[in-house]
Amino acid sequence: MSGKSIVIDGVGGQGVRVIGNTMASLLTVMGYEVTLLFDYDSSVRGGMSEAFLRYDRAPIDNFVVERADVVLRLADRGPVHLSTDYVIADLGLTKPGETGEEIPFLQLGVEKFGRDLFGNMIALGRLLCVCDVDFTDEHLTAALPKKYIDDNIAAIKYGYGLDRDSIKQIVAEQAASTFAGRYAEKVLAGVAPSEAVELAAARR
Amino acid sequence: MTKKLVQGNEAVFKGAVKAGATFFAGYPISPSSEILAQASVHAASHPEFRFLQEEDEIASVNAILGGSLAGAKSFTATSGPGFSLMQEAVGYGHKVGIPCVIVNVMRVGPGTGMPTMPGQGDLNQTRYGSTGDYTSIVFYPSTVAECYEYTIHAFNAAEESRSPVILLSDAFLGHLNEVADLDEIDVPVVARTLEPLAKGSTRLFSGVATYPDGEPATADSDEFIRQYYESRDQRQAVAEKYAFYEHGWNKDAETLVIAFGITPRVARPLAPYFALFRPIRIWPTLDKELAEIAPRYKKIIVIEGSDGQYANVVERMLLRRVERVPLLGGRMSIEAITLGLDHIGMLPAGFAVDKTSPVKVG
Numbered sequence: 001m002s003g004k005s006i007v008i009d010g011v012g013g014q015g016v017r018v019i020g021n022t023m024a025s026l027l028t029v030m031g032y033e034v035t036l037l038f039d040y041d042s043s044v045r046g047g048m049s050e051a052f053l054r055y056d057r058a059p060i061d062n063f064v065v066e067r068a069d070v071v072l073r074l075a076d077r078g079p080v081h082l083s084t085d086y087v088i089a090d091l092g093l094t095k096p097g098e099t100g101e102e103i104p105f106l107q108l109g110v111e112k113f114g115r116d117l118f119g120n121m122i123a124l125g126r127l128l129c130v131c132d133v134d135f136t137d138e139h140l141t142a143a144l145p146k147k148y149i150d151d152n153i154a155a156i157k158y159g160y161g162l163d164r165d166s167i168k169q170i171v172a173e174q175a176a177s178t179f180a181g182r183y184a185e186k187v188l189a190g191v192a193p194s195e196a197v198e199l200a201a202a203r204r
Numbered sequence: 205m206t207k208k209l210v211q212g213n214e215a216v217f218k219g220a221v222k223a224g225a226t227f228f229a230g231y232p233i234s235p236s237s238e239i240l241a242q243a244s245v246h247a248a249s250h251p252e253f254r255f256l257q258e259e260d261e262i263a264s265v266n267a268i269l270g271g272s273l274a275g276a277k278s279f280t281a282t283s284g285p286g287f288s289l290m291q292e293a294v295g296y297g298h299k300v301g302i303p304c305v306i307v308n309v310m311r312v313g314p315g316t317g318m319p320t321m322p323g324q325g326d327l328n329q330t331r332y333g334s335t336g337d338y339t340s341i342v343f344y345p346s347t348v349a350e351c352y353e354y355t356i357h358a359f360n361a362a363e364e365s366r367s368p369v370i371l372l373s374d375a376f377l378g379h380l381n382e383v384a385d386l387d388e389i390d391v392p393v394v395a396r397t398l399e400p401l402a403k404g405s406t407r408l409f410s411g412v413a414t415y416p417d418g419e420p421a422t423a424d425s426d427e428f429i430r431q432y433y434e435s436r437d438q439r440q441a442v443a444e445k446y447a448f449y450e451h452g453w454n455k456d457a458e459t460l461v462i463a464f465g466i467t468p469r470v471a472r473p474l475a476p477y478f479a480l481f482r483p484i485r486i487w488p489t490l491d492k493e494l495a496e497i498a499p500r501y502k503k504i505i506v507i508e509g510s511d512g513q514y515a516n517v518v519e520r521m522l523l524r525r526v527e528r529v530p531l532l533g534g535r536m537s538i539e540a541i542t543l544g545l546d547h548i549g550m551l552p553a554g555f556a557v558d559k560t561s562p563v564k565v566g
Contacts, residue, residue: 021381024209024381025209028207028208028209028383032383033383034209034381034382034383035380035381035382035383036209036380036381036382037376037379037380037381038379039320040320041320060382061469061472062469062470062471062472062473062538063376063380063382063469064376064470064536064537064538066537066538066539
């Protein structure tokens with residue numbers, strides 16, 4: 001497998017750093033050369049938070065990703081000029097003309113694992129699957145922090161195991177819930193992201 | 205061999221510890237704060253290492269000057285606005301002859317500017333920031349592994365030159381996580397050169413011009429000039445031992461790109477078309493080295509994260525025209541570099557630029 005350039009696009013508090021750090025640690029454990037650069041806006045709470053990750057078997061010179069193989073989009077605050085081959089996004093976040101998929105990660109985290117935080121690990125699992133990263137349990141165990149390790153591994157594997165059919169089914173089930181819209185509404189109203197996801201997930 | 209994912213700021217801290225640093229004083233400021241955080245955590249489990257969070261950068265730099273005089277290899281870390289506040293103490297450190305290391309993780313200035321965006325606009329400040337004439341030794345690494353390596357060199361140069369030595373980094377390099385094997389980097393450590401206080405002798409530390417016995421020499425030009433040249437020549441001689449640079453890419457090309465820190469990494473797709481000169485010791489300038497290399501090339505382009513600070517230096521050094529590609533506003537990207545090259549008519553064939561891009565260059 002050759003290397004890839006990944007961008008994780010979100011807002012502060014959504015877990016961009018957690019996903020980026022975990023993926024970078026996993027790839028490092030697997031023997032890849034990895035660069036991971038975080039970019040964030042220091043002036044606004046809930047402002048943009050980006051992770052630019054590159055991995056390869058050869059040393060990496062340019063760590064600035066200007067064209068991504070895959071973008072994981074948890075919010076749409078990323079570089080305007082960034083082009084990408086494939087987008088994995090939470091509901092309602094793919095743009096016209098983009099090739100990709102939408103999955104309600106944060107809501108799945110709440111529903112399947114009891115906390116929105118695990119939505120990050122589900123998203124990571126899906127990202128690893130799309131990138132064709134062939135990891136083992138040993139790699140995961142070595143890469144993940146010990147806290148919640150079993151749940152995190154389960155969530156990553158759940159995300160990794162999603163296929164197009166199951167995604168279609170999940171999205172159809174969630175379509176009526178307008179989760180993403182409610183979530184965005186709460187965040188823009190100043191609610192902390194962790195609280196916003198709980199409020200958005202609550203059925204009206 | 206232990207390859208690990210290491211952050212640039214973390215590598216700086218680890219390099220400092222490897223170099224024998226036992227005192228850090230600082231005040232948090234993006235994008236350098238991880239160095240302070242690392243120092244704080246390290247001090248909690250290493251009683252031989254002392255950490256002090258000060259009320260501001262003026263107190264921080266003066267604390268490390270005091271710590272160094274008291275016997276500890278000392279350092280601080282900051283960014284543009286904090287580095288500005290430190291300048292009076294930098295001059296004092298040069299006048300008195302106090303070894304210490306100041307890490308400046310550059311962001312976009314002036315003022316508060318863009319706190320999390322990378323800039324390279326503090327170059328002149330690291331050379332001319334304080335008052336009077338002094339010889340500043342400054343290094344600027346390019347990779348996380350180099351952050352570790354050149355932090356050790358910075359401490360060594362500080363000890364040998366008995367002066368504050370500056371290690372430059374930037375928001376990208378400081379926050380970059382990269383796979384590195386720091387254990388593989390073997391830089392011999394220079395032992396402490398300054399006798400600690402409380403050894404029984406009386407010592408005078410004065411920013412005022414004095415004779416060796418401590419009497420004021422504030423009106424004795426001959427003595428001042430004697431001391432100035434002595435210290436300048438001694439620090440220049442030390443700097444010569446640390447003449448680090450890279451001459452690479454396509455050395456047979458007609459044009460030489462001069463770039464430093466993160467910039468040559470971002471510009472790497474241009475490697476087949478240009479030769480590269482990457483100064484790692486930024487100050488004193490690498491006059492001899494560049495004078496030997498530059499005449500081989502018809503043209504010279506300086507690509508840098510400021511509006512020509514180093515380009516002006518190179519032009520003055522070589523007494524010939526150099527082209528400029530300024531990367532401003534944190535825009536460190538191949539898009540900005542190729543637009544800049546296109547702007548000066550030096551974009552290699554095979555590269556296309558988006559003429560509608562809002563990125564402004566030159």
